[in-house]
Amino acid sequence: MEKTAYAPEYRVLTGNEAVTLGALAAGMNFFAGYPITPATEIAELASELLPKYGGKYMQMEDELASMAAVIGASFAGSKAMTATSGPGCSLMQENLSYGMLAEVPCVLIDVMRQGPCQGVATMPAQGDIMQSRWGTHGDHPIIVTAPSSVEELYRETARAFNMAEKYRTPVMVLSDAAMAHMSEKIRIPAAEELCITNRKKPDVPKDRNYKPYEADETDIPPMASFGDGYRWFVSGIIHDETGFPATADYEKIAEKLTRIERKIDWNIKEIESYEEYRTDDAEIIIVAIGIVSRVAKGAIDKARKEGVKAGLFRPITLWPFPDEALQKQAAKAKKIITAEMNDGQLSRIVKELDGTDGKIEKVTRNDGALMTADMIYDRIMEVK
Amino acid sequence: MKQEEKVDFRLNREYCKACGICTALCPKKAISADDEGKPSMINEEACIMCRLCELRCPDFAIRIGRMQ
Amino acid sequence: MEQHVFDRLMRDDKLPHMWCRGCGNGIVLQSIIRAIDRTGIDQDKAVIVSGVGCSSRANNYTDFCGLHTTHGRPIAFATGVKMANPELQVIVVTGDGDSTSIGGNHFIQAARRNIDLTVVVFNNSNYGMTGGQYSPTTPVGAFTRTSVYGNIEPAFDVCRLAEGSGATYVARSTTYHVQSLIKYIASGITHKGFSVIDAMCDCPTLFGRINGLGDGAKMIAAWPEKTVSIEKAGTLSADELEEKVIIGEFVNSSRRSEYTEKYARIIEEAQRERADLK
Incomplete structure (x- = not known):
């Protein structure tokens, strides 16, 4: 997606605005979410801007559905994102784990607020550090980034999309209620500075021998989109390179789980940032x-x-x-x-x-x- | 398609789980269960080629048509 | 000679399927395959989305793009797929528990939006995959592993639930009435909007056994007695209709616009506004 037409090089933005604009700059063309304080403004701005650039916004019935729609859209070729806060993030964990196992590029923004439970919806906290890592059932790698300024929220949201696309994985960005609503003057990076990355597409024949989870030496399988001529199956059940369940074979189970760990481990130097x-x-x-x-x-x-x-x-x-x-x-x-x-x-x-x-x-x-x-x-x- | 053409009733014995639905619901009783409970054509003349045995086979095991 | 529909649209290497002897799921799946074939939709542009449960294994066996999702969520995943690429024909295969219990909210909300999905509910009145517990469509009084004293929860009528929520195509048939089942699924696929086909089928291994209903052949043979056509239902009293399952086409309306078409108009308008700003 082109850079927003009216974005000058410097702008005064809130953290939530920076997240939406950073996502758009990285190519976001699908957003599904459910209103929640203090993340709502991300959705509001997305609902206004996405259709202007041919993208789609959907307000789903809850966070379970939001994460599901984001994953569905990604399979259909979209760069998709959702934004929520701690309580919504808890509801998203189920399908986040689906995204991990099925290796779906997508971005989840968690604007942290004081908890547990409803806690204090309008007040900032950093209580989702562990949720972001261990919120789902089972073991899997995850990439989580925690920016500290409005400008960094813009850049890290864009980088989250790049990493999601490159490594075929959901990526989380942790903001908080304070950064979400504070305004700072930020420098909007030029498009080329963002090094926009798109998922690798398969180039093998479109026949019944196609294996959607067959990875090369990078351990990252190329990803087709529904409708582009490959007919493939994807499941939240542990699967082999064909995408079909491989639940009777310990070796295949271990192979899948170690590969999704490895594809992150091998790139740790590139991902890691401090x-x-x-x-x-x-x-x-x-x-x-x-x-x-x-x-x-x-x-x-x-x-x-x-x-x-x-x-x-x-x-x-x-x-x-x-x-x-x-x-x-x-x-x-x-x-x-x-x-x-x-x-x-x-x-x-x-x-x-x-x-x-x-x-x-x-x-x-x-x-x-x-x-x-x-x-x-x-x-x-x-x-x- | 002429009536006197022979019925081509094919059963994939590997897929068939011998549920008995096809034989129980055949309106002309043209098919019957064998020793393993799997269907075979016993009365071709009676078959009216309604194809319900194929349509109601839960196992994708039956294909019925006329001999070409 | 034209290839058999199974050879064209099924993945032969995945058969025989995992379902029990006499399970109705295979008949519903076969009806879907035949309905797809009848509509002539592009095999490369169809996506079959499923949730979790026995029914949701159906897209394991079909040669289309298949998305096997989480329990109750297939309609939400399918919404994302359809919205991202409205050219795709998106068919959801789901069970009674998957669609009306854990996924009940997604079911009614998608119906309300009238998004162009075709939802086929494999309705066998219990949770088969987990061993036969009662579901929202288990009849009152029926026995299951978790209603050993008889079910006290009234059942959802999937079609009335869909209609009340705004679905624009709603029909019901059974595995016995397989020709109309195929016809309704085909109509649902060609219908532009949210379509629900309540496909009544049998679980002889669990529901049938515990309720003494006999094997798969006996259970399927009982459908003519248990059902009444929508036409005939109009002539019967409430008492006569008690415990009868009405089959037929309940809703087939093009009065409400479809969701992705409406959103396409939003995009047009928003882009025009943006062009005006330049």
């Missing part, structure tokens, strides 16, 4: 994602004025987690402080990493308010 801030000589490493990473920088600057060598490690891709890079920092650091707007989900991930033993301190906030720089600063000064 930011380091003042870490060169840091003795205290703050680990934070999204909006919390921004206040963490303020806390670090303030601590450094007091002579405390603090730095920030910010995973941009949460999954796969940039563990090697963090382990390098952890090895040098005396203390690691995880700062997050939940009860310590990020902290658990960091705890699992080698070299972090006995070094981890937490600062958490889970009352719907934003974490402040002072909260992190105070913790730095306590543990220094």
Whole structure:
């Protein structure tokens, strides 16, 4: 899809607007969703803009149906997305797992809000870190990215589409209620900067020997679209390269599951993304994602004025987690402080990493308010 | 198609699960179950070529027509 | 000589199928294949979408694009497929539990939208895949593995549910009345809008056995007695109709526009507005 006609190079946008525009820039031509605070504006803008560029918007009856329609549209050749918040994301998990197993390119935006349950719908949180990784039943890889600014929401949403198309997998983007509604001036990247990627199409004969899940050395099978002449079958049952169930064969089951893990593992360096801030000589490493990473920088600057060598490690891709890079920092650091707007989900991930033993301190906030720089600063000064 | 043409009743014995639907519902009792419970044509003259045995076969096992 | 319809539209290498002896699902599937053949739709442009359950294995055996989805969701997946590419003929094969229990909301919402899908409900009054539990179409009093004292839940009438929700083609037939079943499915496919065909069929292994209804042959032979045509139903009293299954074409209307056609007009309008801005 062409770049939006009235997009100048710089614009003031909210996070939700940036998500929709980033998706359109990446080629989104199908959106299905269900209204939910604080993600609704993504759908509203999509409903207005998509038909202008020949795309389709559908308001489904619920989040189960939204994720299902997104997957159906992707099989028919669309670049499809949905956007929701924690409670809706829970409902999407069923068909998200379908997307994982059937290897369906699509993008799911989760604008996190305070939970559990309805929680506080209008307040930000980071409570879906674990849901984004382990929300479905069964084991599968997933790509989750967690931007920290309006501009990054634009770019990471576009990158999510590129990764979904390239690796044939659903990709999640975690935003939050604060970023969703805050306005920032952002630079709209030129189309060529976004390196728009499209799924690989099969080039084998369109006959009964076609195997929709036969992968080459990249482990990523090319993907036909319904209606383009290949007749293929796809199932949420574990299948072999023909797409048909292979439930009686342990080897085939293992082969399928290891291949979908491998196709991500092999590309981890390309997928993985993180930011380091003042870490060169840091003795205290703050680990934070999204909006919390921004206040963490303020806390670090303030601590450094007091002579405390603090730095920030910010995973941009949460999954796969940039563990090697963090382990390098952890090895040098005396203390690691995880700062997050939940009860310590990020902290658990960091705890699992080698070299972090006995070094981890937490600062958490889970009352719907934003974490402040002072909260992190105070913790730095306590543990220094 | 002439009436005197012979009936071509073909059964895929591998697909047939011997449910007995075709023989029970044949309006002319032209087919009958064999020892394995699978149908065979026993009275070609009676067959009116309604093809209901083929249409109601749940196993995709029956094909019926006239000999060419 | 023309190839047999099975050779053209079925995947021979997947047969024999997994269904039990005497199961009606094979007859419904065969009727779908024949109906598709009758409409002459392009084999490469048809997608058969299924949910989960015995019925939903049907598209394993057909030589079309097949999308075997999650339990209850096939209509929602099919909606995405159809919306993304309205040129595709999208047929949903689903069961009574799949479409009216876990997928009940998707069923009525898609009917309300009048999106051009053809939904064939393999209605055998119980959950077969999981061993025969009661479903929303199990008759009152019937025994199943979870209604061992007799079912106390009134059954959905799939056709009235579809009609009340806005479906623009609605019909019912049985595996006994196979010729009309084929005809209705074919009409549903050619109809532009949301079509529902309630295909009554038998589960002799579970529902039949526990209710003492005999084998598949006995069960299918009972349909003439259990059913009454829509024409004849008009002449009968409510008491006479009690426990009768009405078969026939209930709705065949082109009064409401189809969803993807309406959306195509939105795209036209939005693009015109955009061109005007330039």
